[in-house]
């Protein structure tokens with residue numbers, strides 16, 4: 001009897017929708033974005049320039065043009081704990097909006113720490129462990145990325161050290177607890193333990209921090225440490241590629257339901273959950289097989305796509321990272337301490353920037369109050385509390401559904417619910433008003 005039950009058999013059944021490969025959109029782009037440049041010489045970056053910062057396995061994934069990159073079985077096994085994530089028909093929301101639109105959402109909040117970030121964290125920790133890296137150093141905004149990497153590091157035996165943006169550190173103490181439970185070391189950024197952070201910290205010990213500053217601190221420590229590398233939770237091509245498990249699953253799940261999206265929506269901080277959902281669909285658009293619209297949604301307080309310039313800029317504040325060709329508000333930009341900490345980033349993934357520049361992807365900004373209203377309505381109608389970041393995607397989906405109602409269209413809307421908001425209840429209690437206001 002028990003012969004029919006085995007972990008392998010169970011995993012095989014469960015994995016029907018779990019992809020075996022990541023999808024690399026660079027294999028299908030007619031032209032790739034301009035290459036990253038060395039921050040010192042301004043010459044196109046060589047892979048070896050990155051070796052002080054990233055693991056070699058990660059660099060290989062960052063530069064490859066192969067269309068499909070296999071997901072190692074060790075990583076698939078960990079992904080299978082929470083993947084495939086559900087694709088849900090938003091019946092409650094649809095009724096409340098009295099819309100003819102069909103609204104579907106992919107729910108990434110079932111991940112181990114409540115967001116999509118584990119999809120790339122597991123892969124990055126695996127690659128680091130495979131080549132004997134002992135410590136991964138990183139930054140975190142709202143804490144989702146730090147938590148995801150802390151968990152992934154603990155699974156694959158890599159120590160994790162996290163610089164957490166001060167405004168989030170103080171707003172979201174629960175995230176620090178999560179990271180420390182996984183054994184990670186967490187510090188407020190900017191702080192006294194790096195040369196770059198110390199200068200800012202001494203001028204203002206309450207400096208709210210920013211992702212750009214925290215990245216500078218993390219890179220400084222990673223490069224200076226012994227057998228330590230840096231890990232980034234968004235923006236880079238490889239990170240977006242790891243996140244395509246979202247869109248690959250969603251495409252299979254939707255097509256099993258006989259549906260095709262007319263519009264695909266995601267919130268954007270660095271662009272990874274949006275790219276992860278959208279790129280497998282964009283592949284069809286590039287091939288002329290579909291006419292889907294793609295909408296990237298950002299907060300009004302940090303409008304890199306809608307108000308920034310498309311140009312070369314550093315990914316961090318100190319200017320340590322390569323120059324990336326992206327939509328940017330400038331590396332010195334310090335956004336207001338909005339609750340959607342994961343969207344407080346001055347730049348945007350070069351691949352998302354490129355598609356916006358080409359007119360393939362639309363961009364939209366949403367004020368914080370509208371995002372919280374949308375998140376609250378979603379909680380009441382669907383019973384899932386969106387992370388403040390994800391609430392921006394909910395707001396845009398509601399706008400699309402209202403437009404469908406006004407024009408009597410049956411449009412199919414697909415959006416990514418990138419995370420749950422149960423560690424963000426304090427923000428909801430304030431009705432989305434800034435802690436500082």
Ligand SMILES: *Cc1c(COP(=O)(O)O)cnc(C)c1O
Pocket residue numbers: 114115116117142144145233234235267268269270271272273274342343387389390418419420
């Ligand atoms: C980090 C985060 C984001 C923003 O990052 P992207 O790279 O743009 O996806 C959005 N939602 C949640 C829940 C996050 O944790």
